[in-house]
Amino acid sequence: MKQTAVVICPGRGSYNREELGYLARYHADKSAFLAGIDRYRRLCGQVAITELDGLSRYSPSRHGAGENASALIYACALADFTDIDREHYEIVAVTGNSMGWYLALAAAGALDQQAAIALVNTMGSMMRDGLIGGQLVYPVVYENWRPDSAAKANLAAQMERVNRLPGCQAYLSIDLGGLWVIGANTAAIDALKSSLPPIDDRYPMLLAKHAAFHTPLLQSVAQKARELLSPDLFGRPGLPLIDGRGHIWPPLATDTLALYEYTLGHQVVAPFDFSAAVEVAIKEFAPDRLILLGPGSSLGAPVGQALIRHRWLGLEDKPGFKRRQADDPFLLAMGQEDQRSRVVRQG
Known part of the structure; x- marks a missing residue:
């Protein structure tokens, strides 16, 4: 069958x-x-x-x-x-x-x-x-992969804060299971990378040669x-x-x-x-x-x-x-x- x-x-x-x-x-x-x-x-x-x-x-x-x-x-x-x-x-x-x-x-x-x-x-x-913007990856689940609503809220708040900075544009690009892929321009990526707490010596992760697809920047x-x-x-x-x-x-x-x-x-x-x-x-x-x-x-x-x-x-x-x-x-x-x-x- x-x-x-x-x-x-x-x-x-x-x-x-x-x-x-x-x-x-x-x-x-x-x-x-x-x-x-x-x-x-x-x-x-x-x-x-x-x-x-x-x-x-x-x-x-x-x-x-x-x-x-x-x-x-x-x-x-x-x-x-x-x-x-x-x-x-x-x-x-x-x-x-x-x-x-x-x-x-x-x-x-x-x-x-x-x-x-x-x-x-x-x-x-x-x-x-030439790339338009880039994509940054950050986890929104606990280590055991259970959903973490606080992590999502904190990441959304960080994006809102960065978007209030001059010349910065950051958007949710992909909801990828336990990860959020953020599409942003260079200024916003730099701001997020400097403010997001490092996780597992891996995140925040900048995806090489990826543009800010799935955002208004495109x-x-x-x-x-x-x-x-x-x-x-x-x-x-x-x-x-x-x-x-x-x-x-x-x-x-x-x-x-x-x-x-x-x-x-x-x-x-x-x-x-x-x-x-x-x-x-x-x-x-x-x-x-x-x-x-x-x-x-x-x-x-x-x-x-x-x-x-x-x-x-x-x-x-x-x-x-x-x-x-x-x-x-x-x-x-x-x-x-x-x-x-x-x-x-x-x-």
Whole structure:
């Protein structure tokens, strides 16, 4: 009997040193798909993703650049999507985090392959001539991943204080499980970094080569994207889509122009609520599993934190989530070898 699954697409930051060679390792059989991406990028004067993936060393400046990282992640994730064993899993919905929304559109069939690489590559290349602002990450949960309302209130208060300083603009960019991603201009980032108490020698964390997406600072990018990309690229999805507000786009009732306008409008300049997307995924579709596409598995913790927030499957804290994942994983991350083997077709 098939199990139901909601598929989650990763965003920026999921192809790192450990993922170098991901396409060669898992998807050497998908030469036609990869050649299509490389052909498009060569026409844009960009290096082929198969060449980037095949390099002997990972280069943060090269692999992490938006125009390269976005295409690499798209290729890895969509190739993973085609490897899901459809005889064992019935995919009932698709969602993603931030850039993962573009991948979700492709996985659900709202974009064909040519339209998908055009969208991913165009949006990933927007900051080639210089970043607009940046993104800062800070925790809003206790160490055991239980929600901490005081931490949220304190962080919101710090953002309000910084926004009263001359020349500072800071906004919630992504609600990411137990983390808030703050999109801000340089002055606001500097002010927040100097005022937020350090946590675990890791936070506040500035994301390298990330612009202030999902904030009003990106209004010009949204406008430029609509000038470069046509609504004709978008079609109705073949699977339900859950967007960055928790809104469901059903296959038979999706207005494709509204989908285009959300993707290149609201989604670019307003907060992306990944936590809400996970909540809708579990409560509206009640899947047997969540499948996280590769590369990497960095969304595993935010998903776990979102599940704990709603006590899904009786999960109450980080140790409980880890025990469940060890015994009978509800979240299957294709970027982890042991969990990948539970998802892909065998033979």
